[in-house]
Amino acid sequence: MVANASPVVCATCEREMNHHAEKLVHPTDSVDDGYLDPILGGIVEEVHACPACGTGASRRSTR
Amino acid sequence: MPWQAREGATRMVEPRPLFIPVILGTVRQGRRSAPVARLMVSELSRRPGIETDLIDVARLPLRVDDAGEATKDPTFAAQMNRADALVVVSPEYNHGYSGLLKHVLDSCLREYIHKAVGVVGVSAGPFGGARGIQDLLPVLRELGLVTIFWDVHFATVENVFDESGVLREPAYLPRIDKFLKELVWMARTLRHGREHIVLE
Numbered sequence: 001m002v003a004n005a006s007p008v009v010c011a012t013c014e015r016e017m018n019h020h021a022e023k024l025v026h027p028t029d030s031v032d033d034g035y036l037d038p039i040l041g042g043i044v045e046e047v048h049a050c051p052a053c054g055t056g057a058s059r060r061s062t063r
Numbered sequence: 064m065p066w067q068a069r070e071g072a073t074r075m076v077e078p079r080p081l082f083i084p085v086i087l088g089t090v091r092q093g094r095r096s097a098p099v100a101r102l103m104v105s106e107l108s109r110r111p112g113i114e115t116d117l118i119d120v121a122r123l124p125l126r127v128d129d130a131g132e133a134t135k136d137p138t139f140a141a142q143m144n145r146a147d148a149l150v151v152v153s154p155e156y157n158h159g160y161s162g163l164l165k166h167v168l169d170s171c172l173r174e175y176i177h178k179a180v181g182v183v184g185v186s187a188g189p190f191g192g193a194r195g196i197q198d199l200l201p202v203l204r205e206l207g208l209v210t211i212f213w214d215v216h217f218a219t220v221e222n223v224f225d226e227s228g229v230l231r232e233p234a235y236l237p238r239i240d241k242f243l244k245e246l247v248w249m250a251r252t253l254r255h256g257r258e259h260i261v262l263e
């Protein structure tokens with residue numbers, strides 16, 4: 001799998017966000033299937049926060 | 064004296080106020096959890112550096128013919144995204160929490176992660192919603208929230224407020240104070256972590 005190398009950038013401040021969490025989430029439909037991690041038993045969602053304005057963002061981990 | 068505040072211990076000055084909304088977790092007609100939620104909003108509002116809001120689950124336009132993030136309301140999701148911590152007012156229904164509170168909480172997920180939550184239990188009976196709180200804690204944990212070790216229990220709630228919703232029992236105020244102090248500390252700490260501490 002390809003690593004999520006690119007940082008997430010805040011849509012408001014254009015600052016690089018801080019990657020602070022990876023949370024296992026449960027798939028609910030077939031579009032999620034490609035992200036399923038068979039070892040962890042779910043989808044890993046990366047969670048980021050902006051150090052300037054606090055806004056949160058997330059994306060599916062491909063690591 | 065390791066347990067005393069040391070000289071040089073810092074009081075953090077937040078660049079932005081903390082946002083700590085209160086979720087009123089029932090839609091029941093005549094709900095006694097409403098004055099409890101209003102009291103929590105009022106106690107939060109008196110603290111400097113904190114903004115709050117009352118989020119009434121009865122007013123959220125959430126569909127009940129679906130579940131989970133498919134039901135997400137953009138306004139509620141934006142409030143959860145902005146929140147640093149939550150106060151959940153949870154009445155005890157048949158030794159559990161209210162089904163609609165769970166439905167509303169389930170509509171978001173990533174918005175909650177690494178944020179603090181404290182639960183205020185409400186009941187007609189003598190246990191102050193404690194049984195409902197105990198069942199809610201693992202749900203909050205799975206949502207990515209960080210639970211605090213203080214709760215507030217409004218037991219026999221019909222005696223605690225007068226007809227106009229004014230608190231009759233001042234003994235609740237020091238309990239709420241301890242609960243909110245811990246919640247605010249956790250909210251500050253987790254905000255710092257979210258914004259500055261990288262997951263290794």
Ligand SMILES: Cc1cc2nc3c(=O)[nH]c(=O)nc-3n(C[C@H](O)[C@H](O)[C@H](O)COP(=O)(O)O)c2cc1C
Nearest residue numbers: 089091094095096154155156157158185186187188
């Ligand atoms: C479906 C239902 C179940 C209830 N079960 C309990 C219970 O298990 N224990 C209790 O102390 N009170 C119970 N109550 C009473 C509530 O705790 C009481 O209404 C209290 O005021 C808090 O809820 P409220 O905000 O709806 O008023 C129940 C109420 C309802 C509607």
Ligand SMILES: [Zn+2]
Nearest residue numbers: 010013050053
């Ligand atoms: Zn930003």
